Amino acid sequence: MIANYGYKDGSGEYFIVMDTDRCDGCGDCVTRCPAGVLEIILNDYDEKVAAVTDEHRRKLKYSCAPCKPVSNRPVLPCVAACKPEVLRHSW
Amino acid sequence: MAQEFWRWKEYNWRDPNESWKNGAFLTGGVDVGSVSTQAVVMANGTLCAFANMRTGSDSPDSSRKAMNWALEGTGLTMEQIRYIVGTGYGRVNVSFAHRTITEIACHARGANFMYGPTVKTVLDMGGQDCKVIRCDEKGKVSAFLMNDKCAAGTGRGMEVFADLLSVPLEQIGDLSFQVEKEPPPVSSTCVVFAKTEAVGLLRAGWPKNDVLAAYCSAMSHRVYALLERLGVENDFAITGGIAKNPGVVKRLEGELKLKALTPRFDPQLAGAVGAALFARTLAQKEGMA
Numbered sequence: 001m002i003a004n005y006g007y008k009d010g011s012g013e014y015f016i017v018m019d020t021d022r023c024d025g026c027g028d029c030v031t032r033c034p035a036g037v038l039e040i041i042l043n044d045y046d047e048k049v050a051a052v053t054d055e056h057r058r059k060l061k062y063s064c065a066p067c068k069p070v071s072n073r074p075v076l077p078c079v080a081a082c083k084p085e086v087l088r089h090s091w
Numbered sequence: 092m093a094q095e096f097w098r099w100k101e102y103n104w105r106d107p108n109e110s111w112k113n114g115a116f117l118t119g120g121v122d123v124g125s126v127s128t129q130a131v132v133m134a135n136g137t138l139c140a141f142a143n144m145r146t147g148s149d150s151p152d153s154s155r156k157a158m159n160w161a162l163e164g165t166g167l168t169m170e171q172i173r174y175i176v177g178t179g180y181g182r183v184n185v186s187f188a189h190r191t192i193t194e195i196a197c198h199a200r201g202a203n204f205m206y207g208p209t210v211k212t213v214l215d216m217g218g219q220d221c222k223v224i225r226c227d228e229k230g231k232v233s234a235f236l237m238n239d240k241c242a243a244g245t246g247r248g249m250e251v252f253a254d255l256l257s258v259p260l261e262q263i264g265d266l267s268f269q270v271e272k273e274p275p276p277v278s279s280t281c282v283v284f285a286k287t288e289a290v291g292l293l294r295a296g297w298p299k300n301d302v303l304a305a306y307c308s309a310m311s312h313r314v315y316a317l318l319e320r321l322g323v324e325n326d327f328a329i330t331g332g333i334a335k336n337p338g339v340v341k342r343l344e345g346e347l348k349l350k351a352l353t354p355r356f357d358p359q360l361a362g363a364v365g366a367a368l369f370a371r372t373l374a375q376k377e378g379m380a
Binding site: 005 | 192195196225231234238240241316321369
């Protein structure tokens with residue numbers, strides 16, 4: 001399943017895109033995210049997968065901002081932590 | 092009391108052929124949305140009874156009320172429903188549910204049942220958010236996109252406009268086509284700003300129907316952008332209350348250059364129907380049926 005968590009508003013599109021078919025639910029991304037944006041859930045089809053917490057879904061632009069400096073942006077910690085390449089940011 | 096133009100009709104229904112009560116395995120689905128609540132009763136996977144009402148400010152109470160209303164006149168009680176799944180925005184408030192499932196999975200499953208297995212893309216236009224869901228021929232979600240941050244492009248926005256223009260909610264769609272020339276869409280995405288803009292248009296001498304047309308096309312435009320992001324694969328279906336508003340549906344069909352399928356039941360029921368179908372599968376998995 002391609003899960004798009006986030007929103008679009010007047011200032012742009014802010015989605016974290018998860019390809020849950022690749023996710024093994026290891027939780028490495030959860031521990032590496034400094035803002036606590038991610039969690040491991042049991043989804044509707046009883047698969048253990050990473051997801052964006054309810055709390056952060058409506059404010060991703062701000063939650064993720066500290067990891068996105070304007071220049072010299074390093075690879076995002078959540079993306080770097082994920083070996084199966086599940087996770088992608090839309091902005 | 093002044094007429095409440097935004098107030099849409101609440102109703103319940105039951106299958107007049109009452110043979111379904113005899114020995115069938117009954118499952119229930121309750122979809123507690125931000126604006127409306129639906130309760131559905133299914134017997135061996137066919138729809139038997141349902142109720143559709145406003146959620147109001149007390150969602151635990153409205154989930155119970157909706158289920159009781161769906162069962163009204165059937166002679167059945169809630170205890171006789173073997174497995175109930177709660178879904179929707181207020182799903183945690185369905186105290187009598189055996190399990191909760193997200194509305195995304197339920198809408199896909201419900202649309203698969205209501206529109207047939209050819210449905211690949213579902214657009215749910217709810218009371219307070221809209222979602223685009225891609226699913227397979229079994230109704231399993233393959234991709235989804237949700238915009239729950241604001242109420243633009245949703246039923247709540249339509250209610251605000253019904254109230255502002257004193258037009259009954261159900262008539263907005265038809266009236267929005269009674270215009271001399273299609274006006275440009277309202278430019279604001281936000282419902283509050285759109286309302287301000289509409290007041291300005293009225294003051295500038297726009298007829299009511301033109302303002303309705305401008306709002307319907309703004310809404311269609313907004314969800315079109317959401318659909319484009321995920322991609323649309325035929326067949327395409329719309330669920331949720333706005334699916335009953337031709338002013339938005341026809342304009343969206345025009346933008347997409349494809350037709351939306353016609354449902355077998357009220358499109359607002361999709362989530363609850365999906366939940367009742369999940370209830371059946373889960374009961375079977377747990378060895379109850």
